[in-house]
Amino acid sequence: MIHTLFQNEWRALLRDGRGIVLLVVGALVALVATWTSASTDSRHDLAQDAAMQAARTAWNERQVDSAHGRAHYGDFVFRPSGPLSKLDSGLQAVTGRVVYTEAHRQNDAVHKPQQASASLLRYDRLEPSTVLQLLAPLVLVLAGFGIVSSERESGRLRLLWISGVRALPLMVAKTMALWTLGAALCVLVVGAHVLFADAVDLGRTTAFLAVHLATLWIVAALVTGASAWARRSGTAAALLLSLWVLGAIVLPRLAAMTAAAMDPLPSRDAFQAAMQEDREQGLDGHNPSDARRLKVEQEVLAEYGVESRDELPVNLGGLIMQADEEYGAQVWDRHFGDLEQHLERQYALAGGFSFLNPLQATNRLSMAIAGTGLASHLEFLRQTEGYRRELVRKLNYEDAHGVERNEEGRMRRTTTKEFYTSFAAFEYEPLTLGDLLGRRVADQIALATWLLGACAFVLFTARHLDRRGVL
Amino acid sequence: MIRAAVGLELRNLLRSPLRLIVLALVLGAGCFVVVQGQEDVDRWQEAIETGQTEAEESLAEVRGYFAAGEPGPADRSWVDLTQPRWQDYYAATRLARTPAPLAGIAFASAEAGAVTMRLTRSSDPLLATGNKIENPALAAAGGLDLVTVLTLLIPLLVLALGLEIGGYERAAGVLPLVRVQSGRDRAWIWARCLAVGLIAAAAGLVLTLLAAFVAGAGLGDVLPLALLVLAYVAAWTALLGAVALVAHNPSHGAVALGAAWIVLCVLIPAIAVERAAALAADDFALDLTVEARDAGAALAALDDEALYAGLWARFPALQEQTPERRETGRRAAREGMRIVGLEQRMAQREQRAQAQADLVAGTSLASPAVAFTHAVERLAGRGPEATRAFRHAIAAAAAERMQLYIAASWSGATLDAEDFERLVAATPDSVAPPPSAWWRELLILVTWTLGLVGLATFLSRRTPGG
Numbered sequence: 001m002i003h004t005l006f007q008n009e010w011r012a013l014l015r016d017g018r019g020i021v022l023l024v025v026g027a028l029v030a031l032v033a034t035w036t037s038a039s040t041d042s043r044h045d046l047a048q049d050a051a052m053q054a055a056r057t058a059w060n061e062r063q064v065d066s067a068h069g070r071a072h073y074g075d076f077v078f079r080p081s082g083p084l085s086k087l088d089s090g091l092q093a094v095t096g097r098v099v100y101t102e103a104h105r106q107n108d109a110v111h112k113p114q115q116a117s118a119s120l121l122r123y124d125r126l127e128p129s130t131v132l133q134l135l136a137p138l139v140l141v142l143a144g145f146g147i148v149s150s151e152r153e154s155g156r157l158r159l160l161w162i163s164g165v166r167a168l169p170l171m172v173a174k175t176m177a178l179w180t181l182g183a184a185l186c187v188l189v190v191g192a193h194v195l196f197a198d199a200v201d202l203g204r205t206t207a208f209l210a211v212h213l214a215t216l217w218i219v220a221a222l223v224t225g226a227s228a229w230a231r232r233s234g235t236a237a238a239l240l241l242s243l244w245v246l247g248a249i250v251l252p253r254l255a256a257m258t259a260a261a262m263d264p265l266p267s268r269d270a271f272q273a274a275m276q277e278d279r280e281q282g283l284d285g286h287n288p289s290d291a292r293r294l295k296v297e298q299e300v301l302a303e304y305g306v307e308s309r310d311e312l313p314v315n316l317g318g319l320i321m322q323a324d325e326e327y328g329a330q331v332w333d334r335h336f337g338d339l340e341q342h343l344e345r346q347y348a349l350a351g352g353f354s355f356l357n358p359l360q361a362t363n364r365l366s367m368a369i370a371g372t373g374l375a376s377h378l379e380f381l382r383q384t385e386g387y388r389r390e391l392v393r394k395l396n397y398e399d400a401h402g403v404e405r406n407e408e409g410r411m412r413r414t415t416t417k418e419f420y421t422s423f424a425a426f427e428y429e430p431l432t433l434g435d436l437l438g439r440r441v442a443d444q445i446a447l448a449t450w451l452l453g454a455c456a457f458v459l460f461t462a463r464h465l466d467r468r469g470v471l
Numbered sequence: 472m473i474r475a476a477v478g479l480e481l482r483n484l485l486r487s488p489l490r491l492i493v494l495a496l497v498l499g500a501g502c503f504v505v506v507q508g509q510e511d512v513d514r515w516q517e518a519i520e521t522g523q524t525e526a527e528e529s530l531a532e533v534r535g536y537f538a539a540g541e542p543g544p545a546d547r548s549w550v551d552l553t554q555p556r557w558q559d560y561y562a563a564t565r566l567a568r569t570p571a572p573l574a575g576i577a578f579a580s581a582e583a584g585a586v587t588m589r590l591t592r593s594s595d596p597l598l599a600t601g602n603k604i605e606n607p608a609l610a611a612a613g614g615l616d617l618v619t620v621l622t623l624l625i626p627l628l629v630l631a632l633g634l635e636i637g638g639y640e641r642a643a644g645v646l647p648l649v650r651v652q653s654g655r656d657r658a659w660i661w662a663r664c665l666a667v668g669l670i671a672a673a674a675g676l677v678l679t680l681l682a683a684f685v686a687g688a689g690l691g692d693v694l695p696l697a698l699l700v701l702a703y704v705a706a707w708t709a710l711l712g713a714v715a716l717v718a719h720n721p722s723h724g725a726v727a728l729g730a731a732w733i734v735l736c737v738l739i740p741a742i743a744v745e746r747a748a749a750l751a752a753d754d755f756a757l758d759l760t761v762e763a764r765d766a767g768a769a770l771a772a773l774d775d776e777a778l779y780a781g782l783w784a785r786f787p788a789l790q791e792q793t794p795e796r797r798e799t800g801r802r803a804a805r806e807g808m809r810i811v812g813l814e815q816r817m818a819q820r821e822q823r824a825q826a827q828a829d830l831v832a833g834t835s836l837a838s839p840a841v842a843f844t845h846a847v848e849r850l851a852g853r854g855p856e857a858t859r860a861f862r863h864a865i866a867a868a869a870a871e872r873m874q875l876y877i878a879a880s881w882s883g884a885t886l887d888a889e890d891f892e893r894l895v896a897a898t899p900d901s902v903a904p905p906p907s908a909w910w911r912e913l914l915i916l917v918t919w920t921l922g923l924v925g926l927a928t929f930l931s932r933r934t935p936g937g
Contacts, residue, residue, distance in 0.1 A: 018726075036745055037745070040745070040752045041752075043749070043753050044752040050753075113751035113754040115581055116824035117744075118581040118582035119844045120743050122581065122844060123741055125745050126744065134737065138733060145722075249737075253613050256609035256615070257614070269518055339604070350612075374608040
């Protein structure tokens with residue numbers, strides 16, 4: 001019976017001009033969004049490759065300088081797009097694209113080119129994830145607000161009742177019909193992505209598809225249920241559109257604002273002042289009269305069994321710089337580590353709203369799967385810092401040991417161009433899907449709860465209809 | 472008729488819990504974000520005050536050295552405050568970006584430029600960052616401030632209050648009665664829409680006045696915002712009228728209004744954001760990073776003739792002075808040429824940013840929501856224009872410092888406390904937000920209103936029973 005009812009629903013949907021228009025417009029928007037997003041992402045990747053190449057060429061072709069001078073010259077790391085950023089660009093518009101890696105400092109990612117259109121950044125981008133998370137639910141709302149109520153208004157429900165149709169198969173068939181409309185858009189978007197993409201990550205793509213299909217089932221069930229409970233189609237339309245606005249526009253902003261207000265971040269001045277204070281307890285590699293530096297100097301002299309730095313077979317400056325770096329690393333780990341935890345804490349706090357809003361849970365899971373969410377951004381910064389430390393460590397080692405003394409005891413650098421050209425460029429290793437989903441367990445629970453709740457709602461509504469004989 | 476319609480809509484509002492909830496939500500959210508906005512402005516002021524305190528402490532330290540006849544701090548033997556470079560370094564005054572009177576209304580703006588900057592001859596405005604550490608995951612949600620409430624929720628209030636206008640009259644067969652009693656049914660529908668518009672405008676104005684009161688803004692600051700709010704509500708009221716005049720039933724009206732809101736407030740801006748992402752896709756700021764870093768090496772390769780020609784072209788006043796021919800003099804000249812490089816980079820950046828600005832301007836024509844957002848963000852001094860003005864002020868102040876530094880370096884004279892005070896006095900301490908041009912957006916909103924009224928009139932004449 002469900003199959004027959006399902007077929008009837010689809011026939012009705014296609015007969016209704018509104019259904020055809022929604023399907024065609026939805027499909028068109030989905031295809032355009034997928035194509036433009038893929039094209040933008042490809043340009044981003046090409047530009048990122050070019051930027052990396054430019055930085056590498058500058059590094060390799062620079063005249064041979066001192067290793068410490070090279071550590072100050074530094075290197076640039078350019079943020080790659082996530083593994084599935086063509087489907088969901090996540091936080092990319094609001095995170096910096098470039099990190100300057102240099103001696104003595106851990107820098108933030110800077111340069112957000114879209115800030116010049118700040119007024120627009122309040123709005124969502126038209127990309128596949130937006131189509132599936134905002135527009136597809138809307139298509140379901142517009143296609144389905146009268147899916148039960150209009151049948152009641154026209155008296156067709158009573159006819160079905162007389163023909164022996166029960167409420168549960170009817171509700172399930174109607175929900176499935178609506179869901180397949182959304183699922184068609186979903187498959188279209190993901191299918192187009194698979195066609196446009198150079199390489200497809202099957203695991204991530206499947207997870208992305210599954211999360212969105214689950215969300216669209218929740219929406220379809222809510223729309224069918226609300227339509228069954230509403231006395232008039234107009235009421236159902238108003239209620240469902242209000243819920244859509246709440247879930248798609250208001251609640252995500254309110255969640256972000258609540259998290260920021262409940263657990264505010266320190267100001268940049270306060271953060272840097274606290275870090276500077278701790279940093280000053282360490283060495284000052286550039287200050288020859290610094291007491292802590294003199295202590296390290298004494299230790300090195302003792303280690304090599306010599307009386308003065310002129311007798312050392314190594315360059316003391318390089319060793320002191322590395323000791324300073326290692327102390328700085330402890331300070332940065334503590335302060336940036338605290339900041340990272342603070343960011344995660346805020347994000348988790350905002351995540352509480354996922355239990356109120358399934359669209360938010362989907363959004364957060366979608367970004368995680370695409371590798372463009374907060375965890376991926378923080379991982380990129382962590383890997384960049386790891387790259388910086390290794391770069392500076394190698395340069396400091398060379399600064400200390402890449403020397404020899406001539407017969408007169410004068411120190412001469414032996415660093416060659418090959419030493420610099422042997423450095424490997426930064427390569428970002430994205431977090432695995434398992435890692436990313438492991439960090440978003442609460443969102444998965446929220447979505448699963450919504451999924452079960454939506455099924456229970458359909459069941460409850462069907463029983464209510466049967467009991468009251470509304471059919 | 473208007474009075475009767477206003478009375479009816481007010482009674483409808485009071486009778487309907489759903490409508491009251493929507494109104495309470497809009498006003499409640501508005502009040503909440505006004506308070507949050509003011510807290511954000513307080514933090515802005517605090518950042519400026521912290522910067523000023525640090526600057527004053529640094530200046531007091533240097534004055535102490537001069538008074539004691541010391542060249543600088545005892546633990547930094549290489550510092551000599553009689554030299555131009557150290558005077559410049561220690562005269563670390565702050566240039567503050569003063570918040571606009573209504574800055575709090577747009578505190579969730581994506582533009583989070585620096586609000587204060589330490590000034591030396593080598594200050595780079597392109598590297599200035601704001602005092603706010605942002606959680607990107609929260610920033611990406613879009614932010615909720617008064618601009619968002621007015622842009623997205625006030626139209627929804629218009630829609631929620633006027634959802635059934637026209638459609639209900641037609642479905643219930645009330646229109647013939649109205650025609651018999653008052654002569655024209657179209658006038659009645661317009662009167663009801665106007666009444667809804669008045670209620671929404673009142674809600675918008677209450678929030679505007681509250682924001683102005685909390686911020687202590689004057690009439691001159693509030694008036695443009697109030698006009699924009701009225702024009703924005705008028706555009707949505709006209710849209711409500713256009714739908715109400717042709718809606719066959721409330722369901723038809725609800726879908727049409729919902730679809731219009733979604734197209735104007737979600738779809739068109741989303742297409743524009745996608746375009747903005749495409750415009751920015753290939754921008755990895757090589758000019759600000761790799762190329763800027765290596766520009767120093769190119770300057771070192773310049774011969775004296777080219778070096779001084781370039782320097783004098785930028786700093787004509789320095790031509791009156793004979794350049795120091797030793798390496799120190801050339802180093803100062805090369806540093807001066809960095810300002811030229813900085814200004815070129817800024818000009819390039821502004822050219823790139825112009826494409827994004829043009830996109831916003833173009834989208835403003837297509838969506839009253841974007842036009843309103845853009846105008847109000849500018850009124851709040853939170854738009855890219857304000858950041859650009861601050862950057863220019865930093866660059867100008869750094870160039871002024873650079874000129875003094877080069878002149879002092881070339882003169883070879885030993886500097887004293889008076890020179891230091893002259894250097895401090897020559898540096899500005901604050902930049903006011905640039906005057907905001909909001910007329911264009913007001914005109915766009917008025918044009919939308921008139922266009923929609925015209926469309927409504929045209930459609931209603933073609934609709935049977937309209």
